Amino acid sequence: xxxLFVVVVGYLLGSIPTGVLIVRRLRPEIDLRSIxxxxxxxTNVSRALGARxxxxxxLGDCAKGLVPVLFARWIGASATAAxxxxxxxxxxxxxxxxxxxxxxxxxxxxxxxxxxxxPLAALLLLFIWxxxxxxxxxxxxxxxxxxxxxxxxxxxxxxAGPFRGPAITTAILIxxxxxxxxxxxxxxxxxxxxxxxxKAGEN
Numbered sequence: 001x002x003x004l005f006v007v008v009v010g011y012l013l014g015s016i017p018t019g020v021l022i023v024r025r026l027r028p029e030i031d032l033r034s035i036x037x038x039x040x041x042x043t044n045v046s047r048a049l050g051a052r053x054x055x056x057x058x059l060g061d062c063a064k065g066l067v068p069v070l071f072a073r074w075i076g077a078s079a080t081a082a083x084x085x086x087x088x089x090x091x092x093x094x095x096x097x098x099x100x101x102x103x104x105x106x107x108x109x110x111x112x113x114x115x116x117x118x119p120l121a122a123l124l125l126l127f128i129w130x131x132x133x134x135x136x137x138x139x140x141x142x143x144x145x146x147x148x149x150x151x152x153x154x155x156x157x158x159x160a161g162p163f164r165g166p167a168i169t170t171a172i173l174i175x176x177x178x179x180x181x182x183x184x185x186x187x188x189x190x191x192x193x194x195x196x197x198x199k200a201g202e203n
Contacts, residue, residue: 062112118157140182
């Protein structure tokens, strides 16, 4: 019963459309889903409101992944239940009940999940994300690079204990899903169309 509870909480928290709410509050005349890429993530918020609010959106989306994991741990749920709550939050961001199941790509929320499950891996992932994004001049490449490294880093850094197995399993499940949600970006990258976030299809 406790597992079901934290999974439902994780999904509902993950479904909160951070970017949409921020843009709606600051620029009510703008529908985030109708500009740029139409995505609800940080990159598209940056297009609408600037980099500062894009960063705020990323932090909010990251928190959506972290809080359910910490909440599950706080109420004494098992490590597996905590990981399931994180996965539910990740899926909630991608398929939010509040937006007719049409959400974002999930990379920031996934980062939050691993801040709760495998903090060292998450910090290394953030470093890889930033470096790859700066080198390639596109945030999509940063997110995809981090997703590619995710299982390896979790396996290599997750400490022994009850959370190691669930963290590794979660990484193996989430990493390919990030590639799936970025499939259009991957096509654009292969065609050389995605540069510095200037094309409409990025995030």
